[in-house]
Amino acid sequence: MAKESMIQREAKRNKLINKHQVKRRKIKQDIKKSNDFMSILQLQKQIQKLPRDSMKCRQRNRCWITGRSRGFYRDFGLSRHMVREMSHECLLPGVKKSSW
Template sequence: MASKSLIQREKKRQKLEKKYHLIRRSSKKEIKKVSDLSDQLKIHGKLQSLPRNSAPTRLHRRCFMTGRSRANYRDFELSGYILREMVHACLLPGATRSSW
């Protein structure tokens, strides 16, 4: 299980990303519209002044049960190991058992 601090850090990033999403999106649209290089640099400076953790590329998917950041299935939002355990315990309907 992931440490609680990592999970909290990820939640904080999600909040920041939601907070600055519209500002970031509108700034990127402005950069595309403006043809003057000096204006583009001003808008780009505004983008860079936003917090780093508000960038969507800094977000990671995590298993909602364990907080594990690797080997996650998007459909189930579970890590592979937990998914396998749940299938073997017949907790996920429609999933077939397999052993590997």
């Protein structure tokens, strides 16, 4: 189980990403359209004023049950431990234990 503070920090980042997503996208489009160097600098200053945690690349994938960030399976949104436990209990449809 992950620390509660890490889970809360990730939730805060998700809120900031959703809040500033449209504004960030609009500024980036304006930068691509602009030809004037000074206007590009102004737009870059605007983007730098936005919070760091509002960038999508700072988001970390976490298991929705345990909050674990390592060993994350995107298909299920779970960590490897939970995928194993849930597949043994037949809670994940289409997942079989392999043997050869």
